[in-house]
Amino acid sequence: ASIFSAIAMAPRDPILGITEAFNADTNPAKINLGVGVYYDDNGKVPLLECVQKAEAKLMEQPTPRTYLPIEGLGAYDKAVQELVFGADSAVIQEKRAVTVQALGGTGALKIGADFLKRFAPDSQVYISDPSWENHRALFESAGFTVNNYAYYDAATHGVNFEGMLAALKAMPEGAIVVLHACCHNPTGAELNADQWGQVIEVVRANNLIPFLDMAYQGFGDGIAEDGAVVRRFTATPGPLLVSNSFSKSFSLYGERVGALSVVASTAEEAARLLSQLKRIVRTNYSNPPTHGGKVVATVLSTPELRQLWEDELAGMRVRIKQMRDELVKKLAEKAPGSDFEFVRKQVGMFSYSGLTKEQVEKLRAESIYAVDTGRICVAALNSKNIDRVVDAIAKVL
Ligand code: PLP
Numbered sequence: 001a002s003i004f005s006a007i008a009m010a011p012r013d014p015i016l017g018i019t020e021a022f023n024a025d026t027n028p029a030k031i032n033l034g035v036g037v038y039y040d041d042n043g044k045v046p047l048l049e050c051v052q053k054a055e056a057k058l059m060e061q062p063t064p065r066t067y068l069p070i071e072g073l074g075a076y077d078k079a080v081q082e083l084v085f086g087a088d089s090a091v092i093q094e095k096r097a098v099t100v101q102a103l104g105g106t107g108a109l110k111i112g113a114d115f116l117k118r119f120a121p122d123s124q125v126y127i128s129d130p131s132w133e134n135h136r137a138l139f140e141s142a143g144f145t146v147n148n149y150a151y152y153d154a155a156t157h158g159v160n161f162e163g164m165l166a167a168l169k170a171m172p173e174g175a176i177v178v179l180h181a182c183c184h185n186p187t188g189a190e191l192n193a194d195q196w197g198q199v200i201e202v203v204r205a206n207n208l209i210p211f212l213d214m215a216y217q218g219f220g221d222g223i224a225e226d227g228a229v230v231r232r233f234t235a236t237p238g239p240l241l242v243s244n245s246f247s248k249s250f251s252l253y254g255e256r257v258g259a260l261s262v263v264a265s266t267a268e269e270a271a272r273l274l275s276q277l278k279r280i281v282r283t284n285y286s287n288p289p290t291h292g293g294k295v296v297a298t299v300l301s302t303p304e305l306r307q308l309w310e311d312e313l314a315g316m317r318v319r320i321k322q323m324r325d326e327l328v329k330k331l332a333e334k335a336p337g338s339d340f341e342f343v344r345k346q347v348g349m350f351s352y353s354g355l356t357k358e359q360v361e362k363l364r365a366e367s368i369y370a371v372d373t374g375r376i377c378v379a380a381l382n383s384k385n386i387d388r389v390v391d392a393i394a395k396v397l
Contacts (some may be wrong), residue, residue, distance in 0.1 A: 014133065015371060021141040022369045030367035031385050033376040036318055038219075038248055038349060041382045046251050046316075050309040055296040057305075065215045068287045070278040072101020072259070076293040079300035080259040083223070084214065084230055084244050091234045095267035099259050101288040102279060105215045105245030106134060108260035112211060113142035114280045115262070115273075116176055120209065125176045126167070128152075129365055130373065132185045135178055135213070149177070152187045157342035157354060159189045168202045176209045181242070182226035183216035186375040190220070190347045197228050203351070204236050215245040217312040219320065220347045234263055246296050248349065255292030279344025316379070320349060323381040330386065334394040350380045355393070362396040 018034035040046045062236065071077060077099040082090050084099075091097040095310040102108035116123065127137040129148035134184040136146045148378070149171075150163030171177065179199070184190060190200065203210050212230055220226045233240050247253045262277065264270035324344050331340045343351050355374040363370060368389060370376045381389060 018369050018371065021364070025367050027367040029388065031369065031380070031389060033368065033370045033380045033389070035254065035377050035378070035380055036349070038251060038320075038379040039382065040316075041319065041384075043380075043382055043385070045253070046312075048251050048309065050299045050305045050312060051250060051252065053308070054295045054305055056187040057298060057302075058294055065165075065290055068101070068290055068293070070281050071099070071274065072288045073290070073293045073297055075301060076101050076280070077259065079297050080244065083217070083300065084227060084242055084259075084261055085234055086224070086231050087229065089231065090232060091263050096264050096270050097234075097261055098264070098270045098277065099261040099276050101293050102202065102243070102258045102260050103256040103285070103288060104247055104258040105137070105213065106360070107256065107260070108245070108258045109138050109213065110142070110244035111260045111264075111277060111280050111284075112243055113144065114284075115277055116209065116211075116241070118141045118276070118280075120174060120176065121194060123174045123176050123209065124172075125178065126159050126162075126183070127178045130329050131178070131180075132213070132215075139176075139178075148201075148286075151184075152189055152352065154165070154354070156354075157189065157352060159195070159346070160193055161191065161195050165198060165202065168199065168208070169206065171206065171208055173207045173232050174209065175212055177203060178213060179209045181214035181229045182220045183214040183350075183371060185215065185348070186371070186373065187352040188343075188346030188348055188350045188352050188378075189352065193228075196232060198284050200232055200236060203233075204238050207238070209239055209241070211241040211243070215243075216248055216348050217244060218249045218310075219317055219349055222317070223310065223313070237265065239263065239265075246292070249327070250296060250299070250309070252292055252295070255294035255295070256289065257296050277315075280288055281338055292375060298382050320378050323378050323386065324351070325388065326386055327378070327381065330390040331393060334390050335397050338394075338397055343378075349377055351376050351378050353393075357397070359396040360391075363392055366392040366395075368392050 022032045094209035125144040125146045126149045127135045139146045149167035150160045153160035217226045242261045245258040299309050327343050328340050353374045353376050357372045360370045
């Protein structure tokens with residue numbers, strides 16, 4: 001027998017299973033609400049006009065595909081910092097922030113996790129209950145023990161803030177706490193500004209290490225609004241890691257464009273951190289790919305394209321909100337006695353709909369696919385499919 005013969009099958013990705021079942025369904029009216037992707041009103045993944053124009057501009061003067069620096073394209077890293085921290089940020093002016101281009105938000109989280117394991121090896125990681133399903137696996141694969149902190153309150157469909165705060169207060173000094181900077185995946189439940197203030201206070205008072213994951217900047221209330229938590233953290237002394245992604249906000253899923261930024265206390269410390277981040281990148285994939293980073297840097301640094309992007313992103317954000325409104329309104333008509341008002345308060349691409357596993361299974365018989373937890377992707381709803389979804393939900397309630 002070879003050394004491979006005893007290797008067991010790895011567990012399947014639960015969301016992948018939904019996609020497989022969806023793909024195998026021959027009903028032409030099938031609807032997949034299980035995805036983590038933004039679809040437009042025609043049910044298509046958009047190719048943004050700002051991206052097409054940037055690509056056309058880049059092709060006017062094609063450049064050879066040499067290796068990028070280990071930390072990625074300089075213009076990209078600079079544009080990321082300005083977007084994430086704000087162009088007038090003190091951490092940029094004081095050269096206390098370092099940024100490395102990463103393979104999407106996932107790649108950014110992995111670089112950050114490997115970095116933390118090297119320099120805070122005895123810390124444990126805390127993620128929200130529930131969280132994006134890859135958070136746990138990512139930090140475990142970096143060698144950490146991963147725990148949950150209270151987050152979602154099924155009774156209110158909002159945040160169990162008392163539970164969350166108590167969990168933060170009980171964490172040992174040096175614990176790594178992963179926070180969704182905006183648009184919580186999978187619940188859509190958000191902290192308000194006052195609650196964030198209390199979170200920041202406890203994180204700093206107890207010397208926790210905050211790791212903000214911002215995969216949906218611009219999908220909640222706006223680019224600056226969604227980044228506000230990052231800026232509030234940088235206004236307080238202490239370490240900070242921020243992963244961000246352009247997969248959703250630029251609809252560039254397959255290009256793998258994201259970044260990890262780390263805030264240090266001095267420029268000198270920042271230089272040391274960057275040297276260590278580069279070592280991690282170097283031993284993983286050496287340097288990032290060119291295309292996606294160039295497209296994003298071009299859009300962000302060209303005023304007309306930047307404006308176009310902001311408009312297109314606003315279009316996606318507004319359409320999601322419209323779908324939330326329609327869903328609530330139509331469910332109130334079709335399922336009197338039910339109360340889905342909370343869906344309007346949830347923020348970002350997802351909603352914990354409150355549907356049970358049994359109800360989700362019944363929806364599947366109607367060729368409507370959602371996650372067992374009741375998570376639905378609001379961005380998969382559109383003016384053509386929403387009535388069918390509402391009718392089906394009303395039927396299973
Ligand atoms: N973090 C969260 C909370 C996400 O929801 C996602 C993607 O769904 C990511 C990170 C990863 O983003 P990317 O696809 O850019 O790797």
